[in-house]
Amino acid sequence: MLDITKKDPEISNYKDVWVYVEQTDGVPQPVSFELLTKARELAAQIDGKVAAVSIGKNVAHLADEAFKFGADKFYIIEDEIFADYRTEPYREALSELVVKYKPEIFLIGATTQGRDLSGTVATELRTGLTADTTKQDIDPETKFLLMTRPTFGGSLMATIYCPKHRPQMSTVRPGVFSAVPVESPVAGEIIREKTDITEEKIVKKILKKVVSNESSVNLSFYEVIVAGGKGMGSKDNFKMIQDLADLLGGTWAGSRKAVELGYVPQSRQVGQTGQTVHPKLYIACGISGAIQHVVGMQTSDTIISINTDKDAPIFDVSTYCIVEDALKFVPKLIEQLKSQKLAEVTNER
Amino acid sequence: MHALVFIKQVPDASQVRVNYETGTLIREGVPAILNPFEAHAVEEAVKLREKFGGKVSVITMGPPQATQALKECLAMGADKAFLLSDRAFAGSDTLATSYALYEGARKIIELEGEVDLYFAGKQAIDGDTAQTGPGIATRFDIPLVTYLTKMDEVNFEKKYAVATRLTELGHETVQVPIPAFFTVEESLNELSHAPLPWLIKAAQTEIIMLSSENVELDRNQCGLKHSPTMVKKAFTPEKRQRGETLTGSLDELIKETAGHLASFVK
Ligand SMILES: Cc1cc2nc3c(=O)[nH]c(=O)nc-3n(C[C@H](O)[C@H](O)[C@H](O)COP(=O)(O)OP(=O)(O)OC[C@H]3O[C@@H](n4cnc5c(N)ncnc54)[C@H](O)[C@@H]3O)c2cc1C
Ligand SMILES: Nc1ncnc2c1ncn2[C@@H]1O[C@H](COP(=O)(O)O)[C@@H](O)[C@H]1O
Numbered sequence: 117m118l119d120i121t122k123k124d125p126e127i128s129n130y131k132d133v134w135v136y137v138e139q140t141d142g143v144p145q146p147v148s149f150e151l152l153t154k155a156r157e158l159a160a161q162i163d164g165k166v167a168a169v170s171i172g173k174n175v176a177h178l179a180d181e182a183f184k185f186g187a188d189k190f191y192i193i194e195d196e197i198f199a200d201y202r203t204e205p206y207r208e209a210l211s212e213l214v215v216k217y218k219p220e221i222f223l224i225g226a227t228t229q230g231r232d233l234s235g236t237v238a239t240e241l242r243t244g245l246t247a248d249t250t251k252q253d254i255d256p257e258t259k260f261l262l263m264t265r266p267t268f269g270g271s272l273m274a275t276i277y278c279p280k281h282r283p284q285m286s287t288v289r290p291g292v293f294s295a296v297p298v299e300s301p302v303a304g305e306i307i308r309e310k311t312d313i314t315e316e317k318i319v320k321k322i323l324k325k326v327v328s329n330e331s332s333v334n335l336s337f338y339e340v341i342v343a344g345g346k347g348m349g350s351k352d353n354f355k356m357i358q359d360l361a362d363l364l365g366g367t368w369a370g371s372r373k374a375v376e377l378g379y380v381p382q383s384r385q386v387g388q389t390g391q392t393v394h395p396k397l398y399i400a401c402g403i404s405g406a407i408q409h410v411v412g413m414q415t416s417d418t419i420i421s422i423n424t425d426k427d428a429p430i431f432d433v434s435t436y437c438i439v440e441d442a443l444k445f446v447p448k449l450i451e452q453l454k455s456q457k458l459a460e461v462t463n464e465r
Numbered sequence: 466m467h468a469l470v471f472i473k474q475v476p477d478a479s480q481v482r483v484n485y486e487t488g489t490l491i492r493e494g495v496p497a498i499l500n501p502f503e504a505h506a507v508e509e510a511v512k513l514r515e516k517f518g519g520k521v522s523v524i525t526m527g528p529p530q531a532t533q534a535l536k537e538c539l540a541m542g543a544d545k546a547f548l549l550s551d552r553a554f555a556g557s558d559t560l561a562t563s564y565a566l567y568e569g570a571r572k573i574i575e576l577e578g579e580v581d582l583y584f585a586g587k588q589a590i591d592g593d594t595a596q597t598g599p600g601i602a603t604r605f606d607i608p609l610v611t612y613l614t615k616m617d618e619v620n621f622e623k624k625y626a627v628a629t630r631l632t633e634l635g636h637e638t639v640q641v642p643i644p645a646f647f648t649v650e651e652s653l654n655e656l657s658h659a660p661l662p663w664l665i666k667a668a669q670t671e672i673i674m675l676s677s678e679n680v681e682l683d684r685n686q687c688g689l690k691h692s693p694t695m696v697k698k699a700f701t702p703e704k705r706q707r708g709e710t711l712t713g714s715l716d717e718l719i720k721e722t723a724g725h726l727a728s729f730v731k
Contacts (some may be wrong), residue, residue, distance in 0.1 A: 117606050140633060201632075202639075203599075203609045228633045232611045235559070235599030244560060244693030247594040262697060268591055271481050274699045281693040320608050321640045323627065328635040340729055364729045388593070397729055414705055420722065426710075435708040436725060438718055448715065452723040457730050 118211045118240045124218060130282035133159040134219040135187070136210070137170040137178055138229055140201065144178055146334060147225030149295035151288055152185035154252055155223060156298075158261070161254040164220060167191060171209050173199035179306055186298045189305045191217065197313055201229050202320050203236055205313050211240040213309060219283045221261050223252075226287035234287050244278035246286040250392070251275075260284070269388050270411030289392045291336030333367070333383045339396045340366025343386055343413070346373040347402020347423065347442060354379050356446045357401060363453050366395070371403045387412035401442040405430025422446070466519030466621060467578055468510035470543070471566055471585040471601065472503040474527055474534035499534045502586025504541070506649045508656055509616060510584055511542035517621060520544040522573055522580075524675075526554060526565055532672050539667035541659055547573060551676040556689025559592075563600025564686045570601065572680045576673075581621065583646040587612060595648070602646035610639060613647045 124130075133155040138145040148168070155166045167189040168182035179190040193209050210233070214222065224230040226248045238245035251264035255277070261284040264275045278284040335341060342361040344354055354368070361368040370380030372387060386393055388408040398416035403409060405421070405428055413419070414433050421434040422442045431437040438445065477498045482491045510521040523538040525531045526549040535546035549569040557565060574580055583605075585598035595611075602609040612631035617638060619626045626645055629638045659667075677684075685691055711718050 145633070200637075203611075207603070228612060228631060231595050232599065232609070235594075235596035236603045236609060238596070239560065239563060239600040239603040242560065242693075244558065245594075245596060246694055247596060266702065267593065267699075268476070268481050269593075270702065272699055273702050275697040276694050277697050278694050319642050322637055323640055324638040325632070326635045326637065364726060366729075397726075411702075414702075418725075419705075419708075420725065431710070432707050433705040436722070437708060437710040438722065439710065440715065440718060444715065445719070448719050449722055449726075452719045453726060453730055456723060456727065 118208065118215065120240075120242055123215050123241065127280065127282045130218045130220040132164040132167050132189075132217075132219045133162070133221040134167045134169055134223065134283070136222070136224040136230065136233070137168045137175075137182055138225055138227060139170060139172050139175055139178060140229075142172065142174050142177065144181060145225055145227055145229075145290070146295060146336070147227060147230075147288070147290040149181070149185045150290070150293040151223045151225060152182060152187055153296045154288070154293045155221075156186040158221060158252060158254055162220060162259050165189060167217075167219065169210070169213065171198050171206055180303070183303050184297050184301045185295060186301070187304055189307060191307045191309065193309045193311055195311050195313075197311070197315050197318060200322050200325070202318065202322070203232055204320060205311075205318050206233055207236045207240060208313055209311050210237050214241055214283060216309075222283040222285045224285070224287045226289045230287050234285060238285050241283070241285075243281040243283060243285060244276075246276045246278070249286045249288050250292050252286070252288070261286070266388075266411055269408045271407055290334065291392050291394060335367060335369055335384065335386065335391045335393045338367040340364040340399075341369050341386070341393055341395045341397070341413075341416075342366060342399045342401070343369040343371065343403060344374055344379065344401045344442075345371040345403030345409075346377060347404075348374065348379060349402070349443065351377075351379045353443060356450065359450055360399065360446055363450060364397070366397070369393070371406075371409050400430050400434070401446055403430050404428050405433065466513060466517045466582070466619075467580050468513060468519070468521045468582045468584060469570060469573060469580045470503065470506045470510050470521065470523045470538070471583070471598065472507065472523050472525045472534055472538055473500045473586070473589045474498070474525060474531040475500045475589055475591040497530065497533065499537045500586050500589050502588065502649055502651060503538075504656055505651055505653045506584035506586055506647075507538045507541045507543055508654050509649065510582065512654065513582070513616070513619060514542070514544075517619070520577070522547065522577055524549060524566065524569055524573060526550070526557075526562060526569065535672055536667065539670050540664050542663050544670075545577060545673065546670065547673045547675050549675040549680070553677050553682070553684060553687045556692065557687065558692035558694045559594050559596040559600060560694075561687055561692045563597050563604065565682065566597065567601050567604040568680050568682050569675050570605075572675055579644070581643045582619070582626070583607070583644065585646070585648045587648050587650055598646060598648040605644070605646070608641035608645040609648075610641060610645060611648045613649045614652050616647075616653075619643070
């Protein structure tokens with residue numbers, strides 16, 4: 117446990133914006149770079165620097181990636197004991213680092229690991245943590261971080277701040293911000309820290325790790341998402357959802373009911389308890405548009421919805437509303453798109 | 466075995482509607498329910514008690530109405546129910562809530578004996594923060610296992626548990642010494658129907674009240690005033706406008722839609 121009396125209570129001594137660069141077996145989570153991009157914006161407004169922080173067994177190669185996305189510094193703790201993510205040693209290492217270097221703002225991806233880690237680190241540090249934020253601003257007057265997040269399943273937005281405690285911590289959902297590399301990256305300072313935690317002191321042992329391909333779909337990578345809901349009627353009918361997605365160079369997804377019915381794996385669920393996406397194009401087939409679904413996709417550029425019910429709430433957020441039977445509409449649409457494509461190819465010849 | 470489950474009563478988020486004119490939530494007529502994840506936590510604790518003997522305690526921090534959710538847990542087979550309620554807690558954020566619950570849990574240990582297994586839901590559906598469980602575990606400095614999908618083994622002689630949890634890439638099985646803290650997924654178990662004798666017993670069980678009068682609390686860590694995070698404002702999300710409703714025969718609709726999609730076809 118962290119000795120909290122070692123933490124500096126003077127909030128004006130806290131500078132810089134930190135981003136936790138999450139990795140598994142050395143592979144970084146893309147949300148980390150989305151946050152670095154946002155951190156640049158925030159740091160500029162508080163006259164701070166951007167620092168990336170990574171803990172693991174072999175993570176030194178992440179420094180270059182972090183600099184590419186605008187980090188000025190890279191804090192790193194490498195040790196065999198950090199080979200796999202475990203709450204307790206990661207918590208200790210990260211909390212010690214915060215106490216030593218005093219960041220003013222600390223952003224963490226709201227991933228499985230990030231959500232596990234952030235709550236426990238914030239408690240150790242006795243500071244505030246705002247979960248699952250979708251917007252981050254600096255108050256021009258007070259320079260406090262204003263963190264906006266949906267609550268009540270997305271029916272209400274709340275802007276939260278943390279005036280008297282540092283760091284101001286928040287988790288951010290993957291896909292909310294875009295990752296933009298800096299034009300001419302500069303290699304920044306690398307600050308290496310050691311840990312005195314030993315394997316003997318860690319009580320949690322990992323007995324088995326199972327990686328399943330289906331559990332790691334990152335929907336936010338795609339510019340086009342075709343999603344189906346309960347209205348698709350069966351798992352077999354989802355074949356047409358996949359076909360349409362392929363044709364449009366995108367990927368497929370579903371509502372929670374579609375997940376519950378086994379039409380779609382949970383890893384492809386969009387919404388409050390699934391992923392947040394903002395593709396260029398979102399096509400919703402047989403999805404009613406419950407608030408918990410809508411919060412996960414309403415920032416898509418173009419939304420096309422196909423639903424038999426002309427009053428379905430999904431239409432309230434759609435660019436194009438199509439009152440039709442998706443099971444008839446989608447196969448015909450695929451046919452039409454294929455023939456258009458064919459015509460184009462023929463023309464080119 | 467002694468299991469302690471942290472439960473919360475929440476408004477049924479799926480029934481909350483927004484009044485876009487006033488920018489407020491319409492909560493009238495919205496039922497308060499037991500947070501869905503906790504039902505699975507209680508179910509698991511009760512299953513373990515049936516197997517190993519011992520007891521299941523449940524605690525909630527909230528207003529007196531939260532008694533309803535505690536009763537529901539008793540009907541599911543919990544043995545003791547505690548309501549931690551005090552004006553000093555009003556407006557607590559997650560750091561202050563986890564502090565109060567930690568002190569409440571320590572009181573339960575004093576009254577009922579050591580706890581072996583602590584359970585909480587993965588997240589509460591009103592706030593969705595998923596922080597309270599990790600916060601309590603950290604204060605006890607005991608191992609935390611989030612996203613629990615399977616309790617593989619509990620060994621009370623050798624004092625350890627083996628559990629499976631979700632990870633970013635799949636799942637993993639961990640071994641932890643007990644006492645340990647688990648936050649549970651809905652997929653952990655199927656809810657079962659409680660036998661009639663439990664329901665009768667539940668109806669006769671008194672809720673035990675905890676407050677700043679019988680729980681030792683540091684007032685500087687409780688309530689709105691001592692919560693590090695504050696709400697600056699709450700507002701309804703910007704509503705997207707309904708766009709164009711396409712009209713015409715099915716063929717015409719297809720043609721028009723295909724036109725809108727042309728630039729995406731790969
Ligand atoms: C705490 C909580 C969290 C939740 N999180 C999520 C989440 O992350 N994501 C999510 O999606 N949901 C979530 N939900 C569930 C959400 O409230 C809805 O129940 C769900 O989104 C509905 O899925 P659906 O639209 O597929 O099904 P339904 O609501 O049943 O809608 C089916 C739609 O299909 C239409 N339809 C039927 N047949 C056809 C046809 N042949 N062609 C075209 N249209 C047809 C119907 O008109 C209807 O509109 C959550 C709920 C709770 C309480
Ligand atoms: N007021 C409370 N009383 C008891 N348990 C709570 C309370 N708030 C949260 N919890 C527990 O912590 C979990 C996560 O809640 P949250 O951090 O609000 O998402 C819930 O599922 C409950 O198990």
